Amino acid sequence: xxxxxxxxxxxxxxxxxxxxxxxxxxxxxxLYPFQWNWDSCLTALGLxxxxxxxxxxxxxxxxxxxxxxxxxxxIVFHVWSDGYFPGPEVWRTxxxxxxxxxxxxxxxxxxxxxxxxxxxxxxxxxxxxxxLLPKIDAxxxxxYENRDxxxxxxxxxxxxxxxxxxxxxxxxxxxxxxxxxxxxxxTRRDILHADPAHRPTQAQYDRYLWLVQxxxxxxxxxxxxxxxxxxxxxxxxxxxxxIRASADLADLAEExxxxxxxxxxxxxxxxxxxxxERLWSEAHGQYLCLDRITGKLVDGASVGGILPVFSAIPExxxxxxxxxxxxxxxxxxxxxxxxxxxDPRFDAKRYWRGPVWLVVNYMIADGLLAAGxxxxxxxxxxxxxxxxxxxxxAEYYDPLTGEPLGGGRFTWTAAMVxxxxxxx
Ligand code: DGY
Numbered sequence: 009x010x011x012x013x014x015x016x017x018x019x020x021x022x023x024x025x026x027x028x029x030x031x032x033x034x035x036x037x038x039l040y041p042f043q044w045n046w047d048s049c050l051t052a053l054g055l056x057x058x059x060x061x062x063x064x065x066x067x068x069x070x071x072x073x074x075x076x077x078x079x080x081x082x083i084v085f086h087v088w089s090d091g092y093f094p095g096p097e098v099w100r101t102x103x104x105x106x107x108x109x110x111x112x113x114x115x116x117x118x119x120x121x122x123x124x125x126x127x128x129x130x131x132x133x134x135x136x137x138x139x140l141l142p143k144i145d146a147x148x149x150x151x152y153e154n155r156d157x158x159x160x161x162x163x164x165x166x167x168x169x170x171x172x173x174x175x176x177x178x179x180x181x182x183x184x185x186x187x188x189x190x191x192x193x194x195t196r197r198d199i200l201h202a203d204p205a206h207r208p209t210q211a212q213y214d215r216y217l218w219l220v221q222x223x224x225x226x227x228x229x230x231x232x233x234x235x236x237x238x239x240x241x242x243x244x245x246x247x248x249x250x251i252r253a254s255a256d257l258a259d260l261a262e263e264x265x266x267x268x269x270x271x272x273x274x275x276x277x278x279x280x281x282x283x284x285e286r287l288w289s290e291a292h293g294q295y296l297c298l299d300r301i302t303g304k305l306v307d308g309a310s311v312g313g314i315l316p317v318f319s320a321i322p323e324x325x326x327x328x329x330x331x332x333x334x335x336x337x338x339x340x341x342x343x344x345x346x347x348x349x350x351d352p353r354f355d356a357k358r359y360w361r362g363p364v365w366l367v368v369n370y371m372i373a374d375g376l377l378a379a380g381x382x383x384x385x386x387x388x389x390x391x392x393x394x395x396x397x398x399x400x401x402a403e404y405y406d407p408l409t410g411e412p413l414g415g416g417r418f419t420w421t422a423a424m425v426x427x428x429x430x431x432x
Pocket of ligand 1 (some may be wrong): 174198
């Protein structure tokens with residue numbers, strides 16, 4: 009590693025340490041004062057760089073709050089804080105430690121396998137991984153039982169927050185079906201910490217809240233929520249992460265002699281990959297979201313349709329996605345923008361409607377490299393590192409100017425930088 013790379017890693021470690029609360033890490037001070045699900049799992053990869061045991065603890069803390077039905081919530085409210093909305097008093101999920109009532113992308117299986125593969129202390133890693141295996145398996149089972157009730161092989165999200173891509177253009181049409189009548193009065197806290205022009209709109213927040221109240225009214229009973237939700241979208245990126253995590257969990261389970269877990273996860277990945285074909289768009293050279301209520305594909309090129317390269321999609325699909333990323337590189341100074349800049353709805357600064365996110369870059373680059381597209385993967389890595397050098401550890405970045413956006417000193421951005429620097 010060069011001296012400047014070492015310096016960047018040292019600065020990234022400082023960010024991780026600042027946001028470390030002992031057994032879990034918060035995404036950033038102020039804006040996100042609790043533990044977030046996929047933030048934590050990806051952060052564990054950065055923690056492992058200097059403390060392997062601490063990295064395992066990060067994921068174990070999250071899974072200590074898994075619901076009895078198998079769901080792993082998107083937020084665990086470990087401590088009280090009035091800096092975030094909606095807090096536990098809105099979710100009212102009735103869990104021993106307050107949590108939200110929805111989930112997030114299932115990166116845990118991927119992260120755990122990566123931690124295990126790289127572990128220098130294999131005895132410790134085998135012990136910690138073995139304890140997590142059945143829990144992650146139960147979460148995967150939960151997904152297919154509750155979010156794929158007709159056994160199609162693909163799961164739906166029932167709230168935009170589940171995708172992690174909160175205000176993506178992908179949800180605009182489906183969101184028209186979500187009413188706003190009866191939303192209890194509330195005060196947003198996010199816009200106290202971040203520029204409102206970089207965040208979702210008020211109209212979107214009203215709908216986020218309507219869905220939360222609706223699900224709360226159904227007692228957070230996951231057997232009922234999917235069919236009762238006016239918002240059911242099959243996101244190819246979300247599914248690809250679950251498929252990759254299932255395949256990784258299967259490999260790990262095999263290595264640890266857990267054959268039943270290996271078999272079940274292998275079958276989920278296989279069925280998911282076959283079903284994903286339905287989401288392919290030749291015109292866009294990438295996958296598209298499917299609105300499960302209308303049965304129609306959502307016309308728009310978002311990063312959700314590029315992320316499937318993180319899973320073992322057919323070679324021709326991976327090649328088309330590599331070409332799409334190269335096309336995007338001709339339209340934006342920094343890749344990979346969360347939406348195609350040619351789309352009139354693209355917004356370079358507004359959260360998931362255009363900005364670049366390093367976690368997404370990491371997964372896309374990882375998949376492209378595995379599929380033999382090393383040059384495109386390298387371009388993504390370099391673009392990501394340029395952003396850090398120019399603009400620091402931001403939550404996300406303007407793809408046209410590189411301007412840092414959203415929260416600052418962001419944990420998973422720092423973790424991803426450590427990961428990117430391993431490969432250069
Ligand atoms: C937020 O509050 O912005 C989160 O993305 C929801 O998890």
